[in-house]
Amino acid sequence: MTSSYRQFCPVAMAAEILSKRWTLLVLRELIAGSTRFNDLRRGVPRMSPTLLSARLKELEAAGILRMLPDSAGPGLNEYHLTESGRDLAAVIEAVGIWGQRWIEADLSLDNLDPALLMWDMRRNLNTSPLPDTRSVINFIYSDLPDSQKNWWLIVEPTGSVDLCYIDPGFEVDLFVTSDLRSMTAIWLGLSTVGKAVAEDKVYLDGDQAISSHMQQWLGLSHFADEPKRAG
Structure with a gap:
């Protein structure tokens, strides 16, 4: 894996999965309860559908979520966090608290x-x-x-x-x-x-x-x- 940190440290190993652009925001939406693709898109409106689909596949491959058929209709899917994914709720919470505390208000309001x-x-x-x-x-x-x-x-x-x-x-x-x-x-x-x-x-x-x-x-x-x- 060319992008690997090549470190056995758990922080490095986790970062290889979580540090890709948009991944933490997709996880934020899943943890907040969104399970359908269109709802996830509304939570990350500036993320392209192609990239969102790619990130969901990566999270599924990492065992963080599983894709299940959506009862709303054939060909539709729902995305549900596994135990591993639910365990990331505390991580997302900690990142959000840090951002609220330490990112200056003007910077937040520029976005x-x-x-x-x-x-x-x-x-x-x-x-x-x-x-x-x-x-x-x-x-x-x-x-x-x-x-x-x-x-x-x-x-x-x-x-x-x-x-x-x-x-x-x-x-x-x-x-x-x-x-x-x-x-x-x-x-x-x-x-x-x-x-x-x-x-x-x-x-x-x-x-x-x-x-x-x-x-x-x-x-x-x-x-x-x-x-x-x-x-």
């Missing part, structure tokens, strides 16, 4: 991606403060082109949450207008909804009960409670 931000919001959204009826929340990113400006979160009474980038046609309960940087800062725990509203960085228009509890229901980063130490 903005509305698709990833909204996908993570959908995944982490806390439905308990929301009404028992369908809630439709339209996020409007004022600094983005029209093709990326509007995103809809649809929260059903059952607790399921859907994300749309095409108008779903439902009446909107709350409009949230912001620039992408400000909303990303809230998601990372670097700011709060209240502070951003007070600074005129976020504008809320609609259902008062939903808007007043936004900080509670908004799906924040898993690492948002970890205080920054950099800088």
Whole structure:
């Protein structure tokens, strides 16, 4: 193997599998619960489908995941972590905590991606403060082109949450207008909804009960409670 570190050290051996570009992010998505190819793609939107497929095959060959037929239809697959893969959850957690603590906030906020931000919001959204009826929340990113400006979160009474980038046609309960940087800062725990509203960085228009509890229901980063130490 030409790319081998040629060291028996367990760190070197693990790095040969885990240090390839995108691999840790694919693992992050698998650990977060994504099992289907299209869902994995939404978690790594800038990764090409070809490279994602290659990384999944490499992880399967390493015994970190197994590919199983998807009951949704013939020719479709699901990807499930093995015991070895699940054991990497603590590794991904530790890397994320280190990044939240020690990567400067400005550097984090230089890497903005509305698709990833909204996908993570959908995944982490806390439905308990929301009404028992369908809630439709339209996020409007004022600094983005029209093709990326509007995103809809649809929260059903059952607790399921859907994300749309095409108008779903439902009446909107709350409009949230912001620039992408400000909303990303809230998601990372670097700011709060209240502070951003007070600074005129976020504008809320609609259902008062939903808007007043936004900080509670908004799906924040898993690492948002970890205080920054950099800088």
